[in-house]
Amino acid sequence: MSETNAPSADRPTPDAASSAPAPPAASPAAPPPPWWAAGPPPRRRSALRRIFFYLWVLVFMVSVVLNGYLVVGLAALTRADALTTSVIRPGDETQVVAVIDVQGMIRGKHVDLIERFCRKVDKDENIKAVVLRIASGGGGVATCDRIYNYLRALKETGKPLVVSMGDAAASGGYYIAAPADAIFAEPTTITGSIGVILAWPVLKGTMDKYGAKMIVVRSSRTRAWKAAENFFEEPAAHHLAELRKTVDAFQDRFESIVRAERGDKLKPTPEAVTTYTGADGKTFKVTESEPFNGKIFLPKRAKALGLIDEIGYFDEAVDEAARLAGLARPKVVRYARPKSLMEHLGMDATTAAPLGMEILEDFRSPRVLAVWRITP
DSSP: OTTTTSOOTTSOOHHHHHHSOOOOOOOOOOOOOOHHHHOOOOOOOOHHHHHHHHHHHHHHHHHHHHHHHHHHHHHHHHOTTOOEEEEEEOOOTTSEEEEEEEESSBOHHHHHHHHHHHHHHHHOTTEEEEEEEEEEOEEEHHHHHHHHHHHHHHHTTTOOEEEEEEEEEETHHHHTTTTOSEEEEOTTOEEEOOOOEEEOOOOHHHHHHTTOOOOOOOOGGGTTTTTOSOTTSOOOHHHHHHHHHHHHHHHHHHHHHHHHHHGGGOOOOOOEEEEEEOTTSOEEEEEEOTTTTSOEEOHHHHHHHTSOSEEOOHHHHHHHHHHHHTOSSOEEEEEEOOOOHHHHTTOOSSOHHHHHHHHHHHHHSOEEEEESSOOO
């Protein structure tokens, strides 16, 4: 009886079973996030989005480049002596022949260019001689006179100044050439035209045709002279007489500069009275002497009159400048104004609109001109 009720050694007692650790309960699964927090499902970037992205990057890079050009351009323009250089002929760094060009209608921009250039030549001890390359039919008398004075001062530094004439170096173009130690003209150069004119358009006839007119009211004590030369009124006889005195005074200065600068080289013809027939068929007489009668000359005649020294091309003018300065291995360097931002981008800075405004400004009031042809 006792054996039957005894607990088996192989089977745990109830107390032992209750004391054994229970297996860990499985953790419940996490609930899914709410729909508003889950966000949209990932999408692949479309080809169109990629194209827009690359275009944006390209525009950004172009913008950086343009801003860089703008900064460089503004920095150059803020320097009073800013000039660019290009080597035409290599040589000794201490034997520089500096070349500067004056082309087209001579305007204020050329005065600024020559002023910068002369300042550079004066300060740079390596520059030993200068070649001025001229391809111009002239410009305003005051403008040409300022350039002449800068070149005259440059010549006084003792550095030789040689002029090389291009297709034309007439009137104001010759005015600025006069102080040179030697003047070279190409075989086809047009030069001379030593004379002064004053011109402006009168629109009165055109306005009358269309029934339009301009009313000009002058203060009482100035009515004889104030705004005497304008678009809208024919000049009175006393206006023209006074203007001729002004033009003659500028002519006298032009002639005196040529005579003083060319000195004994100049061989003018004796004064003589010549009769001409005008476009209106009427004859008139002029007391004149070549080369001071406004005529243009080809190089052979110009040399006979003493206006030029030699008939030759640019390289020959450079060689003469080096010879005058005693240079054995000259380095020839061309100086020029810095390009504008528009020019760096391949666009012409003188677009139609600014050019049109410049022409209108030229015609707005009479200007005393040393020009071969009447062109703005």
